[in-house]
Amino acid sequence: MDLIADRLRSALNHLLSQARWARERLAPFAGETLAIDAAPLPSLRLAIGADGLLVASAPGAEPSLTLTVRPGAAAALARGVDHALREVDVAGNARLATEVLFLARHLRWDAEEDLSRLFGDALAHRMVGDARRLAQGLAEAGRRVAGTLLDYAVEERRLAVRRDEHDVLARDNARLRDALERLEKRVERLS
Numbered sequence: 381m382d383l384i385a386d387r388l389r390s391a392l393n394h395l396l397s398q399a400r401w402a403r404e405r406l407a408p409f410a411g412e413t414l415a416i417d418a419a420p421l422p423s424l425r426l427a428i429g430a431d432g433l434l435v436a437s438a439p440g441a442e443p444s445l446t447l448t449v450r451p452g453a454a455a456a457l458a459r460g461v462d463h464a465l466r467e468v469d470v471a472g473n474a475r476l477a478t479e480v481l482f483l484a485r486h487l488r489w490d491a492e493e494d495l496s497r498l499f500g501d502a503l504a505h506r507m508v509g510d511a512r513r514l515a516q517g518l519a520e521a522g523r524r525v526a527g528t529l530l531d532y533a534v535e536e537r538r539l540a541v542r543r544d545e546h547d548v549l550a551r552d553n554a555r556l557r558d559a560l561e562r563l564e565k566r567v568e569r570l571s
Contacts, residue, residue, distance in 0.1 A: 385424050385436070392426075393433045398490050403432025405479050412476060415443035419451070445472035445480065461485055 396402050409428045414437075416424040425437040437443075453467035465484060470477045491511075495504035533539040541549070 384421070385426075388424060389426060389434050389436070395487050395489055396433055398493060399487055402483055402487050405432070405483065407432040409444070409473075409476050409479070412444035412473065413437045413441045414476070414480065415446040416449065417446065418449035418453075443472060445470070445476045447477075447480070 396406070406428050407430065410430040410432075412428050414426045414428065414434075416426070418424075425441065425443065426434045427437040427441065429435045448469040448471070450467045450469065453464050456467045457464040461484060465481060470481070492504050492508040495507055498504075499507070530540070534542055
């Protein structure tokens with residue numbers, strides 16, 4: 381457990397060390413403890429240092445803020461950070477929660493900076509550009525495959541209906557429901 385906590389704290393501190401603005405946002409909360417609960421992983425306790433970096437919390441320290449990550453967060457992350465954050469329950473210091481959630485939305489890893497230390501600026505820039513193009517290509521391929529599967533399900537197998545067909549069916553059902561209600565009222569009057 382300590383190894384996981386140490387690795388996560390190191391990774392978060394690496395991100396924070398690349399963004400002075402982020403450390404400045406956390407520094408006013410120095411000494412406060414943050415708890416992250418994401419079952420089945422063990423609960424993680426981190427304290428905020430005076431420099432805005434994260435340190436190990438004191439044993440038994442009561443958290444100022446508790447973030448409980450629900451199981452659907454990982455799947456929601458595929459749709460974006462905002463979707464993933466909707467799967468996090470927040471309890472405790474509201475000001476600290478606002479800052480932590482802001483950082484979760486806006487703090488990004490500067491991969492190019494890290495790669496430039498290993499390979500130089502030009503190669504790092506090219507590697508990151510190639511990785512972006514690859515990610516965009518994979519996303520486009522995924523959209524095309526999904527579109528093809530949807531077309532197959534709608535047109536070939538009739539497992540689903542197109543939106544315009546659904547709207548026509550819904551309108552027809554509403555008209556039928558209204559006509560049935562009018563007929564029931566006429567029958568009631570005749571009885």
